[in-house]
Amino acid sequence: MARQPRRGAKQPPVTWLTAPELESWLSVVRLLTWLPWSIDQQLRRDSKLSMVEYQVLAMLSDNPDRTMRMSALAEVTNASLSRLSHVVERLERRGFVRRTPDRTDGRFTKAILTDVGFEALAAAAPGHVRHLRSLVIDVLSPEQLRRLGRDAARIMDRIDSPSTG
Amino acid sequence: MARQPRRGAKQPPVTWLTAPELESWLSVVRLLTWLPWSIDQQLRRDSKLSMVEYQVLAMLSDNPDRTMRMSALAEVTNASLSRLSHVVERLERRGFVRRTPDRTDGRFTKAILTDVGFEALAAAAPGHVRHLRSLVIDVLSPEQLRRLGRDAARIMDRIDSPSTG
DNA sequence: ACCGTTCACTTGACATTTCAAGCTTGAATG
DNA sequence: CATTCAAGCTTGAAATGTCAAGTGAACGGT
Numbered sequence: 001m002a003r004q005p006r007r008g009a010k011q012p013p014v015t016w017l018t019a020p021e022l023e024s025w026l027s028v029v030r031l032l033t034w035l036p037w038s039i040d041q042q043l044r045r046d047s048k049l050s051m052v053e054y055q056v057l058a059m060l061s062d063n064p065d066r067t068m069r070m071s072a073l074a075e076v077t078n079a080s081l082s083r084l085s086h087v088v089e090r091l092e093r094r095g096f097v098r099r100t101p102d103r104t105d106g107r108f109t110k111a112i113l114t115d116v117g118f119e120a121l122a123a124a125a126p127g128h129v130r131h132l133r134s135l136v137i138d139v140l141s142p143e144q145l146r147r148l149g150r151d152a153a154r155i156m157d158r159i160d161s162p163s164t165g
Numbered sequence: 166m167a168r169q170p171r172r173g174a175k176q177p178p179v180t181w182l183t184a185p186e187l188e189s190w191l192s193v194v195r196l197l198t199w200l201p202w203s204i205d206q207q208l209r210r211d212s213k214l215s216m217v218e219y220q221v222l223a224m225l226s227d228n229p230d231r232t233m234r235m236s237a238l239a240e241v242t243n244a245s246l247s248r249l250s251h252v253v254e255r256l257e258r259r260g261f262v263r264r265t266p267d268r269t270d271g272r273f274t275k276a277i278l279t280d281v282g283f284e285a286l287a288a289a290a291p292g293h294v295r296h297l298r299s300l301v302i303d304v305l306s307p308e309q310l311r312r313l314g315r316d317a318a319r320i321m322d323r324i325d326s327p328s329t330g
Numbered sequence: 331a332c333c334g335t336t337c338a339c340t341t342g343a344c345a346t347t348t349c350a351a352g353c354t355t356g357a358a359t360g
Numbered sequence: 361c362a363t364t365c366a367a368g369c370t371t372g373a374a375a376t377g378t379c380a381a382g383t384g385a386a387c388g389g390t
Contacts, residue, residue, distance in 0.1 A: 014290075014291040014294050014295055015294075015298065016294060017294065017297075017298075017302065020307070020310075020311065021302055021307075021310065023314060024310045024311055024313060024314025024315075024317075025297070025301070025302065025310075025314070027313075027314040027315075027317040027318045027321070028301070028313060028314060028317045029220075029243065030243055030317065030318075030321055031197075031317035031320055031321060032196075032197060032200060032201050033243035034243065034321060034324050035197060035320060035324065036197050038324045050346090052346095055194075069368090070368075070369065071367090071368060071369080078194065078195055078198035078199065080347085080348075080349095081368075081369060081370090082347085082348070082349080082350095082369085082370080082371090083346085083347060083348075084369095085369065085370055085371085086346075086347075086370090086371095087346090089370090090346095101355090105355080105356070105368095106354075106355045106356075106368095107354075107355050107356065107366095107367060107368050107369075108355095108367095108368065108369085109368075109369060109370090125179075126178075126179040129179050129180075129181060129182065130179055132182075132190070133180065134323065135320060135323045135324060136190070136193070136320055136323075137182065137186055137190065139319055139320055139323050140316060140319065140320075142185070142186075144312075144316060145185075145186065145189045145190075146185065146189055147309075147312065148189060148192075148193060148313070148316050149188060149189025149190070149192040149193060150189075150192075151305060151309060151313050152189075152192040152193045152195065152196035153192045153195075154304055154305065155196055155200060155300060155301055155304055155305075156192070156195055156196060156199060158299065158300045158301075158304050159199050159200065159203045159300060215376085234338090235338075235339065236337090236338060236339080239339095245377090245378075245379095246338070246339060246340090247339085247340080247341090247377085247378070247379075247380095248376090248377060248378075249339095250339065250340055250341085251340095251341095251376080251377075252376095252377095254340090255376095266385090270337095270338090270385080270386070271338095271384080271385045271386075272336095272337055272338045272339075272384080272385050272386065273337095273338065273339085273385095274338075274339065274340095331390100332389105332390085333388100333389090333390090334387105334388090334389095335386100335387080335388080335389105336385105336386085336387075336388100337384105337385085337386080337387095338383100338384095338385085338386105339382105339383085339384090339385100340381100340382080340383075340384100341380105341381085341382075341383090342379105342380095342381090342382100343378105343379090343380090343381105344377100344378085344379080344380100345376100345377080345378075345379095346375105346376080346377075346378090347374105347375080347376070347377085348373100348374085348375075348376085349372105349373090349374080349375090350371105350372095350373090350374100351370105351371085351372090351373105352369105352370080352371075352372100353368105353369085353370075353371090354367100354368090354369085354370100355366105355367085355368085355369100356365100356366090356367085356368105357364100357365080357366080357367095358363100358364085358365075358366095359362105359363080359364080359365095360361100360362090360363085360364100
């Protein structure tokens, strides 16, 4: 995947991946593909929720008034505003979430977790957490998990920084 | 996200995530979302290729005859057969790949990287690898990268194993 | 040779995501 | 005030992905 294509011409200023680097990277790519997939499967199967939907409900539930502005919600769920808008629309149709304009500033929209939505979350949470533990949390030592989180954060710093050269 | 929903009733046999566990996990989730996104952006912007498309071309190029069976290709690119079929169809329309039935067993289909496809890959590779290095490879020490790969593999083992209880 | 299966895809319909406008509200300027 | 301007969403269409069936080729008995 990041190995030099078998070729003769052109030698750009690129350092190709070494074999160990490539191996580690391919391992990570596998994870990037299958971990979200597995989480999604479990949630859909057991709770008829996608991962984003779960995240939305969970993040809302975490607020005292079960309310968040769309833009804030988009941020914490790692979704674009557009995507979130569609997701919340679906959740609204299911009666899990409600939307109202913010009184203090009509530009904001507040998303509110309904009781029905909360019940759905409460029903989904145990299975989700058990699954999470069995796949990730309990598979690594606390130290390994801590390091994994730190490495992820380090990479995220690079993605956030504008110097994507 | 995996924090206990504020609630009174029901106490299932679940161990909720501790604060440090949750923090690490949320970090990982952020990575799962944004790293593929960032890679996709760079490839689309600079080479009009999605990440799967790049993977397909790269994996094909890695074979002496630039050929692979669809099922094998699906495996190494972490795609379902169905998804791969659609992807290869698009690549075929662009002239990057060709398909022919396998003579030795008519059930198999062989995907073949064309010269045009190879050129596209060769043009895309340097930028992709530079991006990869700047986001991931060169951000971690060799030791950290090795561990990251190992952790990813460990989690993948759990996902592959049928004991998803 | 015939029948039912399994394997390796392909296909089409449907769901989701992304992308590019568009809309509405408030702020800033004159 | 009227007039831009930007922010914060929403929307609709196009791209993409998923899911469930369908197709045709080999295989395993009989």
